[in-house]
Amino acid sequence: MKIKFFLRVFFLCVVSALASPSYAQSGAGADPRSLIDALSKADFGEAEKLIGQLAATGDARLVPALNAFSEGDLYFRKSDNLVFIGKVSGSSYELTDPVTGASAGQAAKNAVTKIKINNSLRRVIRSAMGGLTLMSPDRGIRLQAADAVLRSPSAENLELLETAISKETDGEVKARMVEARAVSLLSSDRSIDEKRAAIATIKNYGGRNAIGILMGASASLDPSLKADVDAAIASIESGQRLWDIGQNVWYGVSLGSVLLLAAIGLAITFGVMGIINMAHGEMVMLGAYSTFVVQQVIRDSAPGLFDWSLAIALPVAFLVTGAVGLVIERGVIRFLYGRPLETLLATWGVSLILQQTIRSIFGPTNQEVGNPSWMSGSFPVGGMTITWNRMWIIAFSLSIFVALLVVMKKSSFGLNMRAVTQNRRMASSMGIKTPWVDAFTFALGSGIAGIAGVALSQIDNVSPNLGQSYIIDSFMVVVFGGVGNLWGTLVGALSLGVLNKFLEPSVGAVLGKILVLVLIILFIQKRPRGLFALKGRAVEA
Amino acid sequence: MTFKSKLGGALIAAVMSTTALQGAFAADDTIKIGVLHSLSGTMAISETTLKDVMLMLVEEQNKKGGVLGKKLEAVVVDPASDWPLFAEKARQLISKDKVAAVFGCWTSSSRKSVLPVFEELNSILFYPVQYEGEESSRNIFYTGAAPNQQAIPAVDYLAKEEGVKRWVLAGTDYVYPQTTNKILKAYLMSKGVAESDIMVNYTPFGHSDWQTIVSDIKKFGSAGKKTAVVSTINGDANVPFYKELGNQGIKAEDIPVVAFSVGEEELAGLDTKPLVGHLAAWNYFQSVDADVNAEFIKEWKAFTKNDKRVTNDPMEAAYIGFNAWVKAVEAAGTTNTDAVLDSIIGVSVPNLSGGTSTVMPNHHITKPVLIGEIQADGQFDIVQETAPVVGDEWSDYLPDSKNLISDWRKPMSCGNFNVASGKCGGKGS
Numbered sequence: 001m002k003i004k005f006f007l008r009v010f011f012l013c014v015v016s017a018l019a020s021p022s023y024a025q026s027g028a029g030a031d032p033r034s035l036i037d038a039l040s041k042a043d044f045g046e047a048e049k050l051i052g053q054l055a056a057t058g059d060a061r062l063v064p065a066l067n068a069f070s071e072g073d074l075y076f077r078k079s080d081n082l083v084f085i086g087k088v089s090g091s092s093y094e095l096t097d098p099v100t101g102a103s104a105g106q107a108a109k110n111a112v113t114k115i116k117i118n119n120s121l122r123r124v125i126r127s128a129m130g131g132l133t134l135m136s137p138d139r140g141i142r143l144q145a146a147d148a149v150l151r152s153p154s155a156e157n158l159e160l161l162e163t164a165i166s167k168e169t170d171g172e173v174k175a176r177m178v179e180a181r182a183v184s185l186l187s188s189d190r191s192i193d194e195k196r197a198a199i200a201t202i203k204n205y206g207g208r209n210a211i212g213i214l215m216g217a218s219a220s221l222d223p224s225l226k227a228d229v230d231a232a233i234a235s236i237e238s239g240q241r242l243w244d245i246g247q248n249v250w251y252g253v254s255l256g257s258v259l260l261l262a263a264i265g266l267a268i269t270f271g272v273m274g275i276i277n278m279a280h281g282e283m284v285m286l287g288a289y290s291t292f293v294v295q296q297v298i299r300d301s302a303p304g305l306f307d308w309s310l311a312i313a314l315p316v317a318f319l320v321t322g323a324v325g326l327v328i329e330r331g332v333i334r335f336l337y338g339r340p341l342e343t344l345l346a347t348w349g350v351s352l353i354l355q356q357t358i359r360s361i362f363g364p365t366n367q368e369v370g371n372p373s374w375m376s377g378s379f380p381v382g383g384m385t386i387t388w389n390r391m392w393i394i395a396f397s398l399s400i401f402v403a404l405l406v407v408m409k410k411s412s413f414g415l416n417m418r419a420v421t422q423n424r425r426m427a428s429s430m431g432i433k434t435p436w437v438d439a440f441t442f443a444l445g446s447g448i449a450g451i452a453g454v455a456l457s458q459i460d461n462v463s464p465n466l467g468q469s470y471i472i473d474s475f476m477v478v479v480f481g482g483v484g485n486l487w488g489t490l491v492g493a494l495s496l497g498v499l500n501k502f503l504e505p506s507v508g509a510v511l512g513k514i515l516v517l518v519l520i521i522l523f524i525q526k527r528p529r530g531l532f533a534l535k536g537r538a539v540e541a
Numbered sequence: 542m543t544f545k546s547k548l549g550g551a552l553i554a555a556v557m558s559t560t561a562l563q564g565a566f567a568a569d570d571t572i573k574i575g576v577l578h579s580l581s582g583t584m585a586i587s588e589t590t591l592k593d594v595m596l597m598l599v600e601e602q603n604k605k606g607g608v609l610g611k612k613l614e615a616v617v618v619d620p621a622s623d624w625p626l627f628a629e630k631a632r633q634l635i636s637k638d639k640v641a642a643v644f645g646c647w648t649s650s651s652r653k654s655v656l657p658v659f660e661e662l663n664s665i666l667f668y669p670v671q672y673e674g675e676e677s678s679r680n681i682f683y684t685g686a687a688p689n690q691q692a693i694p695a696v697d698y699l700a701k702e703e704g705v706k707r708w709v710l711a712g713t714d715y716v717y718p719q720t721t722n723k724i725l726k727a728y729l730m731s732k733g734v735a736e737s738d739i740m741v742n743y744t745p746f747g748h749s750d751w752q753t754i755v756s757d758i759k760k761f762g763s764a765g766k767k768t769a770v771v772s773t774i775n776g777d778a779n780v781p782f783y784k785e786l787g788n789q790g791i792k793a794e795d796i797p798v799v800a801f802s803v804g805e806e807e808l809a810g811l812d813t814k815p816l817v818g819h820l821a822a823w824n825y826f827q828s829v830d831a832d833v834n835a836e837f838i839k840e841w842k843a844f845t846k847n848d849k850r851v852t853n854d855p856m857e858a859a860y861i862g863f864n865a866w867v868k869a870v871e872a873a874g875t876t877n878t879d880a881v882l883d884s885i886i887g888v889s890v891p892n893l894s895g896g897t898s899t900v901m902p903n904h905h906i907t908k909p910v911l912i913g914e915i916q917a918d919g920q921f922d923i924v925q926e927t928a929p930v931v932g933d934e935w936s937d938y939l940p941d942s943k944n945l946i947s948d949w950r951k952p953m954s955c956g957n958f959n960v961a962s963g964k965c966g967g968k969g970s
Contacts, residue, residue: 072922118702120703122818211763212765359581364586365806366809368812378790385756460749460780460781461810462810465583465586
């Protein structure tokens with residue numbers, strides 16, 4: 001223990017002894033430590049030059065320091081202007097040496113100052129780190145490095161890339177490096193033939209980024225290459241056009257799945273039971289707040305479970321909102337069956353009470369609901385980008401739909417439910433307790449709205465106003481799809497979503513929404529019972 | 542929908558006004574001031590905080606002995622995010638509660654709704670939020686930023702430090718973004734940016750599905766020129782917008798977004814790790830390193846009894862407005878509107894960024910412009926701070942207003958003096 005401590009002190013002395021004299025003539029030598037220490041006094045422009053010099057050393061030990069710098073974890077000590085990597089621990093910082101990674105003790109928060117960083121510096125660092133880590137033994141890091149060089153290409157990395165390509169054995173990493181080489185080559189002083197080959201490589205790579213790279217480079221390229229560049233851009237764009245349509249359909253389906261989620265609870269309370277439930281949106285909101293509470297508890301007591309928080313929130317939200325729904329039905333709605341206007345006013349009053357209650361408990365501001373790691377980010381499919389959260393939400397809403405369908409068609413509760421809504425008196429004389437079926441049907445619809453809230457908390461604000469933004473859309477979907485028909489709700493939601501997304505790029509989001517509403521009004525004129533109208537005696541009942 | 546919100550407003554207002562009445566039996570040794578912020582409805586999310594700040598400032602002032610030897614008393618009303626109700630509540634505050642001045646409003650619609658009331662009844666409103674400019678009333682003081690105190694310096698920063706050549710102006714579809722974007726577009730084109738390098742996009746209030754727009758921005762940004770987004774997207778729609786940006790992998794290093802309506806309070810509802818490096822322009826950030834700010838934050842946390850509460854720019858604007866009013870009343874020796882209107886011009890009070898702000902003859906104030914980058918902890922890292930800038934009520938970049946100035950000192954006393962024709966009264970309100 002003691003020896004270790006002495007070693008540390010000794011080491012520190014050596015480091016500072018080495019650093020201090022060279023600091024006086026900073027920039028002159030290529031000693032990485034003195035270059036890093038010079039960051040403490042540099043403005044953004046000077047820092048950029050220093051990073052360039054650090055990258056030129058080719059010293060892979062500098063990667064943690066550069067990484068820390070771009071994350072904003074680089075500090076200098078006020079007493080001696082030495083730079084360290086700092087990590088917060090309690091009320092002080094744990095310092096480590098930026099070059100060797102050795103611990104350098106602790107420092108109080110006011111004894112060190114953070115070295116400022118901005119976006120253009122982050123770009124420079126990304127490129128520098130890419131160059132330094134191209135030869136890393138770790139495949140993942142090499143891939144990241146190739147990506148970094150690809151995103152911030154510079155002619156200086158060209159030779160490094162070529163060495164790295166010749167040594168690379170992994171196919172995917174190599175392909176990425178070849179792309180990065182082609183992009184870097186465009187801004188270098190290589191021969192025209194080599195550049196022409198590079199343009200062809202980039203063309204094969206395809207995608208939006210390739211167009212951007214080519215358009216950006218075309219101004220500085222030799223005029224004789226202009227035709228090649230234009231041809232490459234045109235060919236990528238024609239390939240991209242089909243993908244763009246696919247992307248639009250995907251966005252439409254994804255918007256449709258959100259509409260479906262919001263509307264599916266209403267398809268039961270309004271569609272099946274005929275209650276104009278203005279508090280439906282607030283059930284969604286309660287579901288979102290249940291998710292928030294579950295996540296708070298998990299954060300405080302079992303942070304390891306965070307990725308499971310949504311799975312835990314699902315039953316919680318279902319039970320909470322189902323119970324609230326049960327209370328509303330027993331307390332208010334059952335006295336108002338057959339009086340739609342009064343039901344509308346009463347449920348709307350309930351919605352105001354719920355909103356203000358939540359506002360008083362949690363405050364009016366948005367609450368942070370985290371995305372579990374498996375719901376963040378995106379992945380490419382050909383020329384499209386698909387975000388994980390949207391994909392999960394589509395899968396989720398479809399599975400709720402299927403589950404609900406099964407409950408309605410296969411379970412005895414579903415049978416009772418359908419019997420009561422089709423012929424209440426007959427069902428009653430068959431021994432079905434109709435008041436309780438009503439109560440539980442309403443609770444089921446509310447519970448499903450609560451589950452929808454869990455999913456919507458991932459893409460929208462969790463605030464007391466959450467429900468209001470969905471109530472109009474929900475009614476729109478149910479009425480458009482056909483009241484009383486679950487399949488109608490599904491088709492209605494998806495077609496409205498896709499329609500919206502195809503109108504949006506050409507007429508803008510505001511006009512797009514108006515047009516959709518106008519189209520629905522026209523459609524309802526023609527078919528007052530919606531897409532899938534119920535037929536037969538049930539309609540009259 | 543309007544039926545719904547009106548009825549809701551009325552219900553809540555009825556509840557609120559009974560509570561307001563209880564506070565209205567005041568003795569003669571108090572000075573009453575009105576607090577006109579929505580405590581329910583969509584705007585409650587932003588405005589409730591300002592109500593709390595006003596209560597805190599009044600409490601602090603009373604600890605220091607009040608104003609003119611009298612205690613201050615805040616009369617709080619709730620206009621429930623309903624613009625016509627703002628005018629009714631303002632009228633009630635001025636004629637019934639006889640308040641000496643009113644602090645309130647957030648949206649421009651609510652300000653436009655109360656403006657005639659303040660002019661008719663000759664009272665004073667302090668308006669603490671950044672706005673689109675193109676207005677100067679004898680009875681209103683604009684302590685938030687005008688476009689030249691926020692939008693234009695932000696664009697300058699991006700052009701200079703980030704080398705941005707292509708611009709997306711994205712906003713919510715209402716008056717503040719529309720006017721600000723009009724000014725910005727005129728400004729950018731005067732700086733030589735081609736019209737094809739500017740994309741303007743509007744979305745409805747509370748827009749939550751940003752997939753198409755974010756991918757359009759991506760497309761617009763892949764033209765080989767450095768692209769940035771200037772966002773005037775309003776409060777609630779920001780969270781899904783930033784989430785979509787993060788999920789589609791648009792990093793601040795590639796396409797930075799600079800926002801004029803996103804502050805510490807809005808970020809509190811977000812996981813900010815994917816947003817590190819995106820920017821905001823304000824006149825104040827909680828992270829400002831100044832003693833007066835540290836003191837303010839401490840008081841605020843103690844007052845709200847919540848260690849996690851953040852401070853933001855409109856709070857600073859409310860702080861400046863309140864202190865300027867106190868100083869002006871003390872200088873005038875009375876709360877009489879005309880006397881205060883005369884004495885307040887030229888009053889300098891400390892702002893929270895360590896300098897002072899002065900009330901100018903155009904009823905706007907001087908303050909520095911700060912550009913901050915979003916940090917992983919939901920705070921901003923200040924990357925640039927300008928010298929104090931005077932708020933410019935009539936933009937120099939719009940043809941309708943470039944010849945107009947405002948000067949409420951006698952003998953001019955005019956909110957829209959046309960320097961070309963030499964007459965008072967030009968275009969604009």
